[in-house]
Each structure stands twice: as structure tokens, then as C-alpha cells.
Amino acid sequence: MNAALGTAFGAVGLLALAGSLLVGAPYAQLRGEGAPAGLRPYTAEAARGREAYMALGCIYCHSQQPRDPRQAPDAERGWGRPSVPADYAYDHPHLLGTMRTGPDLFNIGARQPSRDWHLLHLYDPRAVVPGSIMPAHRFLFDVGGAAGPEDVVVNLPGGGTAVARPEALDLVAYLLSLDHTYPVAPAEGSVP
Amino acid sequence: MNDTLARLLALCFLVAVVGLLGLVWAVSRRQFTHLAAGARVIFGPGEEGRAEDPVAPSPALLQRSLGVPPPAASPPADVADRTRADRSSRGPVLWFVVSAVVWLLLGSLLGVLASVKMHWPEVLDASVYTTFGRVRPLHLNIIAYGWLSMAGVGVALWLLPRLLRTPLRGGRWAVAGALVWNVGMVLGVAALLTGHTEGVEWLEFPWQIDLFFVVGGALAGVPLLLTLQHRRVEHLYVSxxxxxxxLVWFPILFVVANVPGVHFGVEHALVNWWFAHNVLGLWFTPMSLAAAYYLIPKIVGRPIHSYQLSLLAFWALALFYSQVGVHHLIGGPVPTWVVTLSIVTSVAMCVPVLATAVNLHFTAFDRLAALRHSPTLRFVVLGAMMYTVASVQGSLHALRSLNTLTHFTHYTVAHAHLGAYGFNTFVFFGAVYFLMPRITGAEWPWPRLVSAHFALVVAGFAVYVVFLSIGGLLQGAAMLDASRPFMESVEVTLPYLLARSVGGTLMTLGHVVFAAHVGGILWAASRRRAAAATSMAPAAQEVLS
Structure with missing residues (x-):
């Protein structure tokens, strides 16, 4: 078994080296990081909305990690200052994303603070953003029924109304909570 | 911070010294000279120069295309060894390969649906079960864990007894592993369909369902250990x-990345991409290389070009590939030194990649006429070429300047397919064509379908990769120009996304042809066995070239 064992041990050893460098060392470095003073924990509603964000797969088209202005014009697009590890103190799991088929959402709550805009955008994206390729989320709304006094009603552009289901309201609460415009110290040694 | 850096530098120095000592030891013990002979262990005495491809329409033409005099008949002992090896792995290999093909069909249909939705968002948008955000992760997980993982294990189970010259031991464990793995897949698909996801790319399956993959994978690993113990070869071949x-990397990665309640915030993103890139680099890639290192020499009847180089390539891959993952987070909110480390190792990947390229390509280089007569070789050689292209491309756009343009765009998706499809999937196609006649004892019933499959997937994939790469670059350029509104970066991609759907559809049609043919050979095999059983004749001698 000598050669086989040697291969297996060598393979495990090198993976352990990689793991300690790429995961272990940053784990130790980042563990003590507290939340910035300006960052609030998610409300129960926003936390449920975050689950909806995951379950609906928003992450496959939207990132949450504005880049440094020296690297890319993210800030000029209104996506915010470069994010730092502390900004994600309450994020389990992380939702950094790797695609920008749609815009970065790290500060969508500050850029677009209207609940009605978000609800209509979810119901019919192309009604508010012509040319958008985002899927409509009409399944998060009830159409045609009578609205109760407590219901949140969306007025549709072509006439008619839709009632937002709790999941839609939670999701919008999460999107509105994405506001990281508070000041932070720039990340140490940040290089674009 | 400076402390961390100093410790890292010291560690790197230490690793380099250990590596150097290892090299000195290897040279002093003449390990390299010994090794050169190792390349021949997959041939019996006098077998070199013999072309072998069970799919070849004309074995005689294939043999002539090599341009060398054909050797005498293979030694009966070697033929018997391989026949026994193939018979012993039949059950487990069939379970894994056939399951993989079914998952490939389902996964590619979902891939086409996700692709169509990108330029035609109204398609099937009424139901939450078919919204883009559900279809996209289903496609990825079914292809990664259903097709590529199961095909990889299937090919490995077929290779092992051949490489170790002993029947596969404990094959039933692997069959049980295939069943448990499939149960995990079905549960995972149901979970993602209903929105039960961990929310982390490549790690979407809920951790409770991950346990099925841990158990299934462990069961499939048992025959490896048992068969290794009974091996009848002096030297372990590079495959x-x-x-x-x-088989040791994937379980470690899978458990570390999926363990619940440990990872947090940005550190989770690091684990995420360390894992995701390693699934490709340390799981699909070694399985595909194992197949390529076996099949190319076998088909062209010549040992690997430089066996010493394959040793270097193996350890360089282990050292560098395991550290490249964080190039997915360039510009992200993670410690810069981790990103830099990943960029350096990404570029260093040129070492194993070029070493492997030299090896695989030079083995077949002056026998490329065989491509005309060997369908298997076409798949495997094209796959090996894609490995070179995809890896060099990956090294280049790990550089910060290029990454700034390509990050967050469809270009990355095209690149990922160049690796997982162009390389891994093509090699597995070739391996399945080679191994199915060997383990079932039947012939592929419709040889023309192999050419149809090849034509469809090559044409479809060329369209896919070329157009999506261009679209992604245009998207990136539009996004970096602050004077252009964001929507321009969406609009500019639309024709390319449409082209991607056309390419993906052709690829999927190719997969339908492939799956039908796999069904055909299984049917032919069952007819053959039924006929053998009724005639009570002694089992026909397996015809192995």
C-alpha cells in the first residue's frame, strides 16, 4: 500500500495546506469582527424576506458587493461604497453573488426606498424598468379577489389591482433593509 | 495583519524547502528513472502499437491509420485479465453510468429552459416552481452531482480493476452507494424545486440531504480500498x-463546506468559492484526467509521452488547484492577501496544465490520423484540448485587470462550461463509448448515432461558448463605462443569450441521441444474455482485441 498511501497522504496534506490558507487563516482573522455601529440586525420580517430572496434564487443575477471606485464605477451607478467584511456581520449564509445580470443590491434600500415601487417591480418588472429581463413574480400576489382593510394593494398600470402576499411583503422588507450607507473605516490594505 | 503575513511567508518557505528535499530524494533514489517504465503498465507484453476502440467502424482502418506495423495478437493472459476486470465492475459501473445519463438529460433540459428565460423572461413565469431562480440552481446541481459526479465515479470503478489487474472487490458496496446517491439527488431536486435551499451557490442542497451524498460516496469508495489491497501490479499508473x-479530496471538501453552523459572513464566501472551484479542480478534473491518461494511450497504442512529466503535473495540480478558488471574489470584501494568493496560484496552474497538455497531446500528436477512425479518440482528444484552453483562459482572467472586465458577466458562465462541458463531459462521453461494449459484451447498435452525437454537441457547444463569451465581454465593457446606463449592459447581451439557447438546444439534442444509444446497447446486451441463456451454449468468448 506504500505508493497508494503516499499519494493519499500527500493529496490530503496539500488540501489541508490550501484549506488552512484560504479558509483557516481568514476564519481566525475575521472572527473577531464586530458589526459596525450603523448596521442594524435584520427585523423578523426582513429575515423572512431574506429566506424568500434565497428561495427565489435572486442571488443568481444580483450581487451584494460593490467594488472599489478605483476598480470599477460601482459607486457612480449608485451601488454604494466598497463593502467591508463587517458589513456582513449578520449574514448567515452570505449572499455576495457572482452575477450582475441585474444590478448590485447592497444598497437597494437607499437607492429605491419606495415599497410600492418594489411591489410593482416584483409583480411586473417591465412595467417600471423597460427592457428588463427579470422574471415576473406574480405568484407572490393575489389578483382578482376583494382586498381586505389590512391588505397591501398594488395598483397595476393597465388598471386593476393585486394584493401582495406576506412573502412579497417580507421580500420587500428585506430589500428595503439593504442600506449600507453608514460610514466605515476602509478595509485594511484594500487594493483594487 | 503583518504577523499573519510573516507567518504565511514562513510557511511558504517551509513548504518550498520540503518540496525541494522531496525532489532531491526522488532524484537520488532514481524514482524518475523507475517511473519511465510505469507508463507501460497498461499494456501487456507486445501490445504497444495496437489500436483499440470498440466503437471504431473499421478496426482495420484505425490500425492502419497509426502508421506502425500491427503487433501480434495480445497475450491471452492480458486479455483474460481485462475481461475479468470488466466483468467484475459491470454492475456498479452500469448503475453509476446509467444514472448519470438520466441526470444529464434532465439537467440539460433545465439548462435550456434557464437559458431561454434569459432572453424571453415570460416563458413559464406563472409558477414559482419554474421561475428562473429555481431552474438555474437545479440545472447546476443536477449536472454537477448527478451527471459529472456519477459519471466520474462510474468511469473510475471501471478503470480501477483494469489498472490494478485484479477483479473489483466489494462492487455491491458501490451499487448501494449509487442507490443512496440517487436518493439524495431525488430529495435534493425536490428540495430545490420547493425553495428549500442553503442559498449558497454549488452548496444549495440542504445539509440534511447532504448526508445521503456522504454515505453514498463513502459506500462507493469501499471497492477502491478493497481492490487496492488486492492489486497485482508493481506500479500504480498515473490514472x-x-x-x-x-476520492479523498471530495469528501473532505464536501464536509468542510457543508457543515452547518460554522461559517459566517464573508468567511462563508471564502469557503463557498474554495469549495466550488475545487469541485471542478479536485473532483471532476482528476476523474477526467484519469480517463484521458488511460484512453488516449490505449486507443493510439502508445504509452504516455513523458511519464515523469505526469508526476510533476499531478503534484503541481494538487498544490496549486486547491488554492485558486478565491479568484471568484476579486474586488470583493475579503482580505486582499487571500485574493492575491489565489491569483498567484491561478497563474501557477499553467505548470500542471501545460505539462498535462504536452503529455496528452504529444502522445496522440503524430497519430492524429486515428481521429478519423476512432469516435472515442475524437471525444477524448477534443476534451483534453478544451482542458488546456479552459485552464489557460482561467489563469489569464484571474489577473485583476482582466477579471475586472469579466467578473459578474456571462463570460464566466461560458468559461465554466468550457471546463465542465468541453473538458469533463467530452472525456466522459468518450469513456462511456469505450467502456459500455466492454462491460456489457454487446456492440453499440447504431454506430452512426455516435457521429450524430458528436456533430450535435460540437456544433452546439461551439455556438454556446463563442457567442456567450463575446456577449459577456460586451456586457462587462458596458458595465465598466459609467456613462452608459446599466440597462445597456443587459440589452447588449440579448442576441448572444439567444445564440446560447440555440447552442444549448443542439447540445441537448446530442444528449438525447446519446441517451437513446445507451438505452440501445443495454437492450442489445439483455437480448444477448437472454439468447445465451436459452441456447445453454457455453458463454461466447468475449472478443477483446
């Missing part, structure tokens, strides 16, 4: 190293 390494 065996890759299989051993992959």
Missing part, C-alpha cells in the same frame, strides 16, 4: 493517483 486523490 490511479488521480482516482485516489479525487
Amino acid at each position: 490511479t493517483w488521480y482516482i485516489i486523490a479525487a
Whole structure:
């Protein structure tokens, strides 16, 4: 078994080296990081909305990690200052994303603070953003029924109304909570 | 911070010294000279120069295309060894390969649906079960864990007894592993369909369902250990190293990345991409290389070009590939030194990639006429070429300047397919064509379908990769120009996304042809066995070239 064992041990050893460098060392470095003073924990509603964000797969088209202005014009697009590890103190799991088929959402709550805009955008994206390729989320709304006094009603552009289901309201609460415009110290040694 | 850096530097120095000592030891013990002979262990005495491809329409033409005099008949002992090896792995290999093909069909249909939705968002948008955000992760997980993982294990189970010259031991464990793995897949698909996801790319399956993959994978690993213990070869061929390494790497990665309640915030993103890139680099890639290192020499009847180089390539891959993952987070909110480390190792990947390229390509280089007569070789050689292209491309756009343009765009998706499809999937196609006649004893019933499959997937994939790459670059350029509104970066991609759907559809049609043919050979095999059983004749001697 000598050669086989040697291969297996060598393979495990090198993976352990990689793991300690790429995961272990940053784990130790980042563990003590507290939340910035300006960052609030998610409300129960926003936390449920975050689950909806995951379950609906928003992450496959939207990132949450504005880049440094020296690297890319993210800030000029209104996506915010470069994010730092502390900004994600309450994020389990992380939702950094790797695609920008749609815009970065790290500060969508500050850029677009209207609940009605978000609800209509979810119901019919192309009604508010012509040319958008985002899927409509009409399944998060009830159409045609009578609205109760407590219901949140969306007025549709072509006439008619839709009632937002709790999941839609939670999701919008999460999107509105994405506001990281508070000041932070720039990340140490940040290089674009 | 400076402390961390100093410790890292010291560690790197230490690793370099250990590596150097290892090299000195290897040279002093003449390991390299010994090794050169190792390349021949997959041939019996006098077998070199013999072309072998069970799919070849004309074995005689294939043999002539090599341009060398054909050797005498293979030694009966070697033929008997291989026949026994193939019979012993039949059950487990069939379970894994056939399951993989079914998952490939389902996964590619979902891939086409996700692709169509990108330029035609109204398609099937009424139901939450078919919204883009559900279809996209289903496609990825079904292809990664259903097709590529199961095909990889299937090919490995077929290779092992051949490489170790002994029947597969404990094949039933692997069959049980295939069943448990499939149960995990079905549950995972149901979970994602209903929105039960961990929310982390490549790690979407809920951790409770991950346990099925841990158990299924462990069961499939049992025959490896048992068969290794009974091996009847002096030297472990390079394919065996890759299989051993992959089978220890993947479980470690899978458990570390999926363990619940440990990872947090940005650190989670690091684990995420360390894992995701390693699934490709340390799981699909070693399995595919194991197959390529076996099949190319076998088909062209010549040992690997430089066996010493394959040793270097193996250890360089293990060292560098395991550290490249964080190039997915360039510009992200993670410690810069981790990103830099990943960029450096990404570029260093040129070492194993070029070493492997030299090896695989030079083995077949002056026998490329065989491509005309060997369908298997076409798949495997094209796959090996894509490995070179995809890896060099990956090294280049890990550089910060290029990454700024390509990050967050469809270009990355095209690149990922160049690796997982162009390389891994093509090699597995070739391996399945080679192994199915060997383990079932039947012939592929419709040889023309192999050419149809090849034409469809090559044409479809060329369209896919070329157009999506261009679209992604245009998207990136539009996004970096602050004077252009964001919507321009969406609009500019639309024709390319449409082209991607056309390419993906052709690829999927190719997969339908492939799956039908796999069904055909299974049917032919069952007819053959039924006929053999009724005639009570002694089992026909397996015809192995």
C-alpha cells in the first residue's frame, strides 16, 4: 500500500495546506469582527424576506458587493461604497453573488426606498424598468379577489389591482433593509 | 495583519524547502528513472502499437491509420485479465453510468429552459416552481452531482480493476452507494424545486440531504480500498493517483463546506468559492484526467509521452488547484492577501496544465490520423484540448485587470462550461463509448448515432461558448463605462443569450441521441444474455482485441 498511501497522504496534506490558507487563516482573522455601529440586525420580517430572496434564487443575477471606485464605477451607478467584511456581520449564509445580470443590491434600500415601487417591480418588472429581463413574480400576489382593510394593494398600470402576499411583503422588507450607507473605516490594505 | 503575513511567508518557505528535499530524494533514489517504465503498465507484453476502440467502424482502418506495423495478437493472459476486470465492475459501473445519463438529460433540459428565460423572461413565469431562480440552481446541481459526479465515479470503478489487474472487490458496496446517491439527488431536486435551499451557490442542497451524498460516496469508495489491497501490479499508473486523490479530496471538501453552523459572513464566501472551484479542480478534473491518461494511450497504442512529466503535473495540480478558488471574489470584501494568493496560484496552474497538455497531446500528436477512425479518440482528444484552453483562459482572467472586465458577466458562465462541458463531459462521453461494449459484451447498435452525437454537441457547444463569451465581454465593457446606463449592459447581451439557447438546444439534442444509444446497447446486451441463456451454449468468448 506504500505508493497508494503516499499519494493519499500527500493529496490530503496539500488540501489541508490550501484549506488552512484560504479558509483557516481568514476564519481566525475575521472572527473577531464586530458589526459596525450603523448596521442594524435584520427585523423578523426582513429575515423572512431574506429566506424568500434565497428561495427565489435572486442571488443568481444580483450581487451584494460593490467594488472599489478605483476598480470599477460601482459607486457612480449608485451601488454604494466598497463593502467591508463587517458589513456582513449578520449574514448567515452570505449572499455576495457572482452575477450582475441585474444590478448590485447592497444598497437597494437607499437607492429605491419606495415599497410600492418594489411591489410593482416584483409583480411586473417591465412595467417600471423597460427592457428588463427579470422574471415576473406574480405568484407572490393575489389578483382578482376583494382586498381586505389590512391588505397591501398594488395598483397595476393597465388598471386593476393585486394584493401582495406576506412573502412579497417580507421580500420587500428585506430589500428595503439593504442600506449600507453608514460610514466605515476602509478595509485594511484594500487594493483594487 | 503583518504577523499573519510573516507567518504565511514562513510557511511558504517551509513548504518550498520540503518540496525541494522531496525532489532531491526522488532524484537520488532514481524514482524518475523507475517511473519511465510505469507508463507501460497498461499494456501487456507486445501490445504497444495496437489500436483499440470498440466503437471504431473499421478496426482495420484505425490500425492502419497509426502508421506502425500491427503487433501480434495480445497475450491471452492480458486479455483474460481485462475481461475479468470488466466483468467484475459491470454492475456498479452500469448503475453509476446509467444514472448519470438520466441526470444529464434532465439537467440539460433545465439548462435550456434557464437559458431561454434569459432572453424571453415570460416563458413559464406563472409558477414559482419554474421561475428562473429555481431552474438555474437545479440545472447546476443536477449536472454537477448527478451527471459529472456519477459519471466520474462510474468511469473510475471501471478503470480501477483494469489498472490494478485484479477483479473489483466489494462492487455491491458501490451499487448501494449509487442507490443512496440517487436518493439524495431525488430529495435534493425536490428540495430545490420547493425553495428549500442553503442559498449558497454549488452548496444549495440542504445539509440534511447532504448526508445521503456522504454515505453514498463513502459506500462507493469501499471497492477502491478493497481492490487496492488486492492489486497485482508493481506500479500504480498515473490514472490511479488521480482516482485516489479525487476520492479523498471530495469528501473532505464536501464536509468542510457543508457543515452547518460554522461559517459566517464573508468567511462563508471564502469557503463557498474554495469549495466550488475545487469541485471542478479536485473532483471532476482528476476523474477526467484519469480517463484521458488511460484512453488516449490505449486507443493510439502508445504509452504516455513523458511519464515523469505526469508526476510533476499531478503534484503541481494538487498544490496549486486547491488554492485558486478565491479568484471568484476579486474586488470583493475579503482580505486582499487571500485574493492575491489565489491569483498567484491561478497563474501557477499553467505548470500542471501545460505539462498535462504536452503529455496528452504529444502522445496522440503524430497519430492524429486515428481521429478519423476512432469516435472515442475524437471525444477524448477534443476534451483534453478544451482542458488546456479552459485552464489557460482561467489563469489569464484571474489577473485583476482582466477579471475586472469579466467578473459578474456571462463570460464566466461560458468559461465554466468550457471546463465542465468541453473538458469533463467530452472525456466522459468518450469513456462511456469505450467502456459500455466492454462491460456489457454487446456492440453499440447504431454506430452512426455516435457521429450524430458528436456533430450535435460540437456544433452546439461551439455556438454556446463563442457567442456567450463575446456577449459577456460586451456586457462587462458596458458595465465598466459609467456613462452608459446599466440597462445597456443587459440589452447588449440579448442576441448572444439567444445564440446560447440555440447552442444549448443542439447540445441537448446530442444528449438525447446519446441517451437513446445507451438505452440501445443495454437492450442489445439483455437480448444477448437472454439468447445465451436459452441456447445453454457455453458463454461466447468475449472478443477483446
